[in-house]
Amino acid sequence: xxxxxxxxxxxxxxxxxxxxxxxxxxxxxxxxxxxxxxxxxxxxxxxxxxxxxxxxxxxxxxxxxxxxxxxxxxxxxxxxxxxxxxxxxxxxxxxxxxxxxxxxxxxxxxxxxxxxxxxxxxxxxxxxxxxxxxxxxxxxxxxxxxxxxxxxxxxxxxxxxxxxxxxxxxxxxxxxxxxxxxxxxxxxxxxxxxxxxxxxxxxxxxxxxx
Amino acid sequence: xxxxxxxxxxxxxxxxxxxxxxxxxxxxxxxxxxxxxxxxxxxxxxxxxxxxxxxxxxxxxxxxxxxxxxxxxxxxxxxxxxxxxxxxxxxxxxxxxxxxxxxxxxxxxxxxxxxxxxxxxxxxxxxxxxxxxxxxxxxxxxxxxxxxxxxxxxxxxxxxxxxxxxxxxxxxxxxxxxxxxxxxxxxxxxxxxxxxxxxxxxxxxxxxxxxxxxxxxxxxxxxxxxxxxxxxxxxxxxxxxxxxxxxxxxxxxxxxxxxxxxxxxxxxxxxxxxxxxxxxxxxxxxxxxxxxxxxxxxxxxxxxxxxxxxxxxxxxxxxxxxxxxxxxxxxxxxxxxxxxxxxxxxxxxxxxxxxxxxxxxxxxxxxxxxxxxxxxxxxxxxxxxxxxxxxxxxxxxxxxxxxxxxxxxxxxxxxxxxxxxxxxxxxxxxxxxxxxxxxxxxxxxxxxxxxxxxxxxxxxxxxxxxxxxxxxxxx
Numbered sequence: 001x002x003x004x005x006x007x008x009x010x011x012x013x014x015x016x017x018x019x020x021x022x023x024x025x026x027x028x029x030x031x032x033x034x035x036x037x038x039x040x041x042x043x044x045x046x047x048x049x050x051x052x053x054x055x056x057x058x059x060x061x062x063x064x065x066x067x068x069x070x071x072x073x074x075x076x077x078x079x080x081x082x083x084x085x086x087x088x089x090x091x092x093x094x095x096x097x098x099x100x101x102x103x104x105x106x107x108x109x110x111x112x113x114x115x116x117x118x119x120x121x122x123x124x125x126x127x128x129x130x131x132x133x134x135x136x137x138x139x140x141x142x143x144x145x146x147x148x149x150x151x152x153x154x155x156x157x158x159x160x161x162x163x164x165x166x167x168x169x170x171x172x173x174x175x176x177x178x179x180x181x182x183x184x185x186x187x188x189x190x191x192x193x194x195x196x197x198x199x200x201x202x203x204x205x206x207x208x209x210x
Numbered sequence: 211x212x213x214x215x216x217x218x219x220x221x222x223x224x225x226x227x228x229x230x231x232x233x234x235x236x237x238x239x240x241x242x243x244x245x246x247x248x249x250x251x252x253x254x255x256x257x258x259x260x261x262x263x264x265x266x267x268x269x270x271x272x273x274x275x276x277x278x279x280x281x282x283x284x285x286x287x288x289x290x291x292x293x294x295x296x297x298x299x300x301x302x303x304x305x306x307x308x309x310x311x312x313x314x315x316x317x318x319x320x321x322x323x324x325x326x327x328x329x330x331x332x333x334x335x336x337x338x339x340x341x342x343x344x345x346x347x348x349x350x351x352x353x354x355x356x357x358x359x360x361x362x363x364x365x366x367x368x369x370x371x372x373x374x375x376x377x378x379x380x381x382x383x384x385x386x387x388x389x390x391x392x393x394x395x396x397x398x399x400x401x402x403x404x405x406x407x408x409x410x411x412x413x414x415x416x417x418x419x420x421x422x423x424x425x426x427x428x429x430x431x432x433x434x435x436x437x438x439x440x441x442x443x444x445x446x447x448x449x450x451x452x453x454x455x456x457x458x459x460x461x462x463x464x465x466x467x468x469x470x471x472x473x474x475x476x477x478x479x480x481x482x483x484x485x486x487x488x489x490x491x492x493x494x495x496x497x498x499x500x501x502x503x504x505x506x507x508x509x510x511x512x513x514x515x516x517x518x519x520x521x522x523x524x525x526x527x528x529x530x531x532x533x534x535x536x537x538x539x540x541x542x543x544x545x546x547x548x549x550x551x552x553x554x555x556x557x558x559x560x561x562x563x564x565x566x567x568x569x570x571x572x573x574x575x576x577x578x579x580x581x582x583x584x585x586x587x588x589x590x591x592x593x594x595x596x597x598x599x600x601x602x603x604x605x606x607x608x609x610x611x612x613x614x615x616x617x618x619x620x621x622x623x624x625x626x627x628x629x630x631x632x633x634x635x636x637x638x639x640x641x642x643x644x645x646x647x648x649x650x651x652x653x654x655x656x657x658x659x660x661x662x663x664x665x666x667x668x669x670x671x672x673x674x675x676x677x678x679x680x681x682x683x684x685x
Contacts, residue, residue: 111404115382128372141357148364155368155375162378166387169378172327176371179334180364 002042006123009035009157010101013130016150017093021082022075025146026068032153033064036160040170043160047167058174067149067181074142085139093137100129120161127154152177212261212319215249219315226308230300235307236290242311243286246318250279253322264328264390270528270679271322273672274455277532278318278448280660281539284653285310288440288543291650295550296438302346306438309342313444320452325390326377326413329456330370333420336449337363343441344433355436362429366419370456373412380405391459395682398466410464410473414457414480421453422503422510424483434503434542439549442499443542446506447535454513454531461517462682470684478518482608484511489615493622497555498548501626502541505581508619509534509589515612516596523599524680529668530592533661537580537589540657544573547646548630552638557626561635569648571631576658578627582620588665 009032016028037059044052074080086093104125108118131151135144159173222242226235253267253275260266289310293303313336320332337360345356378389384400386393394401419426430450434442457477464473488508495501513530516523547570552560564571583589600609664672 113379113402113404115379144361148361151365151368155372158372158375162375162382165382166378166389168327168389169375172330172371172374175331176334176368179338180367 002039003119005035005038005042006119006157009039009153010123010126013097013101013127013150014094016130016134017097018090020084020090022080022084022140022142023072023082025084025143026071026075029071029146029149029153030064030068032150033059033062033068036063036153036156039157039160044163044167044170046165047163047170051167051171055170055174058177062178062181063153071142071146078142080140080142084143087137087139093133096133097126097130100133101126104129117161120157124154124158124161127151127157130154148180152180211249211252211256212265212322215245216315216319218245219311223308223312223315226304226311228304230304232300232303235304239286239290239307239311242314243283246279246282246314249318250275260324264325265319265322266324267322268324268679269675270455270458273528273532273675273679274321274448274451275318277451277535278314278321281444281448281535281657282314284539284543284657285314285440285444287653288443288546288650289438292438292440292546302348305342306346306441309339310441310444312339313343313441313449317444317448317452321455324392326374326394326460327389329459330367330374333370333417333452333456334367336420336452337367340433340437340441340445340449343445344437346438346441347436352436355432359429359433362426363419366416366426366429368416369412370416373409373414373416376405376409376412380409391463394460394463395466398463401463401467403467403469406464406467407469407472410460410469411476413460414476417453417456418480419453420449421457421514422450422484422507423453423514424480424487427484427487427507430506431500431503434506435497435500435555439499439542439546442503442545443539446503446542447539450506450510451531451535454510457514458517458527465683474518474520477514478605478608481511481514481518482611484508484514485612485615489618489622492619496557498557498560498626498630499542499545499555501557501623502538502545505541505619505623506534506538508616509538509581512593512596512612515608516592516599519596519599519603519605520683521599521602521685522595523603524683525676526592526595526599528676528679529665530589530596533588533592533665536657536661536664537577537587540573540654541577541581543657544570544577544651544654547650548574550644550646552635557629559635559638560630561633561638563631566640566643567646569651570646573651573654573658574627574631577654578623580658580661582623586662586666588661588663591665 012028012031016025019025019028037056040055040059104122108121128151131147131154134147134150138144138147156173159169163170219242222238225238229235253272256267257272258267293306316332316335316339320329320336323329323332341356341360344359345352380402381387381397383402384397386397415425419429422430430445434445437445461473464470484507488504488511491504492501495504509530513527516527516530547567548560548563551566554560563574580587580589583593597609
């Protein structure tokens with residue numbers, strides 16, 4: 001059953017590649033949060049109940065409700081247009097993400113390690129690279145944040161793969177999540193719209209050596 | 211004690227943050243310095259002990275903690291001067307001091323942590339505090355600098371976390387799940403090389419954002435440029451040392467495995483590229499503050515070359531890191547006075563500094579001699595030892611290339627510094643100059659003199675502490 005959720009998670013990446021609108025991205029991130037909730041519930045068996053409840057609450061409340069709602073609020077408040085404005089056409093994105101997934105599958109097959117759950121590893125690595133790809137190929141700062149959130153979800157999947165023996169690592173993953181999200185979203189993405197009229201990365205090129 | 215220190219510092223941060231009264235703010239800052247020194251002296255008396263399981267007062271931690279506490283005093287003084295000269299609203303002042311105290315605490319405790327995850331957590335807290343400092347002026351450029359710093363540091367910290375995950379996979383092969391450095395050293399022979407290799411790559415790349423090394427060096431440059439100079443001094447000295455601690459402690463683990471040589475190659479490449487990048491930018495750059503920041507990249511490149519070369523290079527690297535913290539913070543503290551006179555960062559618009567601020571000009575001259583590692587600068591000793599280690603490791607070609615790059619750096623640095631000191635500036639109206647007390651430069655003199663003293667005539671205890679820090683490395 002875990003594998004089904006993980007594969008849906010992988011498919012959500014493909015969907016994100018061809019999505020055009022910001023709201024779709026936010027929905028996919030929320031969906032990933034829900035999927036992680038189920039994966040945590042089924043995967044983490046050897047940790048204390050209190051810890052499990054905390055992790056479950058974090059995935060469902062933080063990842064799939066609070067952050068997406070906050071992103072939506074930022075979109076509205078800063079009057080960011082709905083289009084994602086990728087540098088490359090969607091079809092090319094789809095091919096690149098397919099290549100990423102295929103390469104990670106090949107990579108994970110070349111690793112001979114009994115301690116490693118291959119599906120977790122493939123999903124985690126693909127998500128990581130896809131997040132990096134989103135950051136590199138999208139124009140808006142807010143899409144970069146979304147790319148970063150995708151990377152975080154990937155790291156979270158990776159921490160679940162080793163988390164059964166070391167619950168501390170899953171907790172650290174959550175800490176990373178909260179810390180970085182608070183940092184990026186809370187402190188000043190809010191203010192970026194006030195200072196920059198348009199929230200493109202093209203605007204962020206003034207700081208350089210002259 | 212560490213718990214008292216952490217709680218005390220936390221309360222001071224909260225106090226600074228909620229309080230808007232100037233006098234209470236300054237007294238809280240003074241109280242923090244007192245607490246910092248009490249803690250430092252306590253740690254000296256409890257050398258080699260462990261507290262709260264996750265923090266131990268080991269030699270490397272103590273060396274850097276004392277460095278931090280020494281730099282913290284001028285940082286507080288110059289922050290006070292800075293804030294008095296920039297009468298912003300009380301809110302930004304409170305946030306500035308709260309973030310400053312938070313940064314100092316997180317960095318100091320990060321040095322002492324004996325668990326890779328705890329180092330990771332405190333490194334993350336420093337990003338949080340540093341971003342508040344960089345955003346101090348609330349301008350468009352400050353926002354851009356903060357955004358870039360936060361984003362790159364967030365990605366880097368994620369990389370470190372991925373590295374820790376791979377490290378844990380590597381450790382499961384050794385049948386253990388304790389990620390403390392002590393346990394990692396003990397089990398280093400049994401770690402799975404494949405995962406260890408991946409883990410080192412990720413952890414090293416992650417910490418380069420703090421250390422200021424290729425590939426993640428860019429964030430630090432923008433940060434030091436946009437942060438107020440007293441905060442920039444901390445970012446360019448003690449915070450870089452935290453990146454060094456993160457890499458060095460893990461390097462000790464990998465140095466005791468068959469991957470030692472491979473790790474040296476990785477570090478060597480990154481270090482050499484950093485030197486190269488620093489040279490290219492230092493020739494080109496016209497923004498004085500950024501030039502100082504690139505000089506930091508150069509020095510960290512040298513430090514890591516020393517680590518990669520091994521032998522006496524280990525000793526030289528730690529000596530260099532400590533001396534660099536003194537020298538570079540002095541340079542950044544002095545920078546503020548330059549800015550107050552010229553209201554400009556561009557080298558074209560700064561000049562004749564000897565005429566306008568003689569004491570400050572002497573500091574800049576001495577700082578130039580110190581940073582370019584000319585005798586009698588203390589950095590001369592450490593750089594010389596790094597060159598010796600490269601020679602002994604049969605890396606003569608690397609050594610020649612490094613010497614060539616350093617020559618270019620000294621030329622570019624010297625050209626700009628002498629222009630600042632002696633050549634009249636473009637379009638500068640000197641009718642209404644601010645008065646700068648020579649006493650404001652006294653801390654810089656003390657820091658620079660300290661670097662000379664520790665380099666040329668190091669006390670026996672100091673040498674002993676450095677030797678103990680590198681004891682676990684294979685020689």
